[in-house]
Amino acid sequence: MHLLTVFSHPVAASYPAAVMSAFHEPFHEAGHTIDVLDLHREGFDPRFTVEDHSYFWGAPVPADVAAMHRRVEAADRLAFVFPVYWWSMPALMKG
Numbered sequence: 001m002h003l004l005t006v007f008s009h010p011v012a013a014s015y016p017a018a019v020m021s022a023f024h025e026p027f028h029e030a031g032h033t034i035d036v037l038d039l040h041r042e043g044f045d046p047r048f049t050v051e052d053h054s055y056f057w058g059a060p061v062p063a064d065v066a067a068m069h070r071r072v073e074a075a076d077r078l079a080f081v082f083p084v085y086w087w088s089m090p091a092l093m094k095g
Contacts (some may be wrong), residue, residue: 001027001030001032001033001076001077002032002033002034002035002074002075002076002077003024003027003032003033003034003035003075003076003077003078003079004034004035004037004071004072004074004075004077004078004079005020005023005024005034005035005036005037005078005079005080005081006037006039006078006079006080006081006093007020007036007037007038007039007081007082008038008039008040008080008081008082008083008089008090008092008093009040009081009082009083009090010040012041014083015083016081016082016083019081020036020081023079023081035071035074035075037068037071039092039093040092044092044095045095046091046092046094046095047095048095080093
């Protein structure tokens with residue numbers, strides 16, 4: 001099995017990072033593969049820009065977005081790890 005974990009926290013040594021690490025332990029022990037998409041470290045931009053609007057309406061998908069699509073398509077399971085801010089997920093995760 002291949003797991004894609006989407007992680008959103010600006011501090012690598014944070015409680016959510018420790019939760020993610022503990023969550024991944026049984027997957028590693030079972031021999032599964034894990035891909036961590038760290039939204040902060042990978043520079044994800046959550047805004048829906050003019051360019052994004054054109055892609056939404058049929059323009060060619062840019063290479064960096066297509067690469068993210070392939071990561072999601074390769075996953076058998078998805079996990080989302082983030083702190084709860086004001087009873088919701090961070091804006092970066094919402095994007």
